[in-house]
Amino acid sequence: MAKILMVGPTPSQNGGVSNFIKNFIKSDNFETKCNVLLYKNGKIEQNESIFKTLIRDTIRIIQYPFSKDFWSSGLVHIHTASYLSFYKNSMYVIISKMFNKKVILHIHGAEFHLFYKKSKFLERYIIRNTLLLPDMIIVTSYIWVSRIKDIVNSDKKILSVPNGFDPTIFRPFPRDKARDRVGILKNKKALITIGHLENYKGHKYLIDAVNILSKKRNDILVYIIGEGSLRYELQNQIDSYDVEVVLAGGNKPDFEIPLWINASDIFILPSLAEGNPTVMFEALGCGKPFLGTRVGGVPDVIIDNRLGILVEPGDPEALAQAILQALECEWDHEYIWEYAQQFTWENIAKEIVKIYQSLL
Structure with a gap:
């Protein structure tokens, strides 16, 4: 050997x-x-x-x-x-x-x-x-x-x-049961993102996009999971817009991360730069559509519109439009899950x- x-x-x-x-x-x-x-x-x-x-x-x-x-x-x-x-x-x-x-x-x-x-x-x-x-x-x-x-x-x-990703951990789980576990309201459309609170993760543009959407609909709730140097800056941005974005903290126990992903309607990653984000595969493994940016290896994986939607990085208007499109789409969660198994x-x-x- x-x-x-x-x-x-x-x-x-x-x-x-x-x-x-x-x-x-x-x-x-x-x-x-x-x-x-x-x-x-x-x-x-x-x-x-x-x-x-x-x-x-x-x-x-x-x-x-x-x-x-x-x-x-x-x-x-x-x-x-x-x-x-x-x-x-x-x-x-x-x-x-x-x-x-x-x-x-x-x-x-x-x-x-x-x-x-x-x-x-x-x-x-x-x-x-x-x-x-x-x-x-x-x-x-x-x-x-x-x-x-x-x-x-x-x-x-x-x-x-x-x-x-590990398919024994990141696998489909009923959305409403997952929401009960992590405490998300069932009458809201929930977007989840996971990543360090740093510039390259693009959270600023996600909050901008939510502010744009707040003028069109009032049922969108965003959870940002992670810690980092921009926590207070992002919280100030959220407060100034008065939008429903929650900085949910980082260092979650391992068993909680798949619950957060499964509690979402859409998983979103608004990054300005990426290598090949593991969380993308974890979201797909849970059968969740992926809304992200055309950076790094993301376009190599999100190869058609049955898996998700990609926009250019740093464009809150495009991100807002993509969120609306994603929430109105009928996603084939089984297709997404099956596609993910190769990873x-x-x-x-x-x-x-x-x-x-x-x-x-």
Whole structure:
């Protein structure tokens, strides 16, 4: 059985990369065909200071080539995002190639092209040459294949593998029963969105759209689930408009998230940038139509109007019109659920295992 050393954050932490690792390593396809050895980096505690994390990461990088797992593995699968995450993980790529290890660099997140664009000449040189080192690069959507190729300007093998969802957790559940559990009024049209309260998630434009809609109908209620630096700014915006938008907080227990999704009429994600949002697959897995923006890998998944509606990012007028259209549509929830099954973590793990086998 192949030994794979996976370098990435602790699965117990929040975030897209942690979520990917957690679900991937527990899938049957992975457990039966690979022996995964996890070399953890990043935060151990959620509220840990940047300084403490930096010190620990530096120590972990120094220890890396002396670890037993490093020497016993046949392939190293390194997960990274942008900015500081990339520079940190580039050290794992360099060390692994120094010792002739087979390396996969797995790039997550929504802003890698912006990270590169904003970088200075020397930083771009480091980024580009680091990307040339691994034997293969995995990205989360087709649009990122072309973006990374534009950076490396070579025939580097780059594959797209989407994120996924757990169908035992995210599955259809009666809407009214879900509303009883989370406390949503049954006589309202409920839109749910889940994400960090940060600029790139586009919540400002969703609130603007709800304000536009409030002049046309009074039965729409929006719940924004998440925490972040814009909480007070968004609350002030909601108060100034006096619209029915609720900042429902973050850090919900895992069992509550599928209840919130199932309690909705429409799941909405008004992001300005995305990689391949896991919550999109979770919503589809619950049979819910997806209303979102044409960013990142979203258009790769929402491929027809039976699955949802997409608009350009940062356009509250278009978003408001799409919400009206979505609420008036008769959605085939079974079709949405069936379509989503190709994105279960088991199927995603099967794709990754095939990549491993091609390199070993």
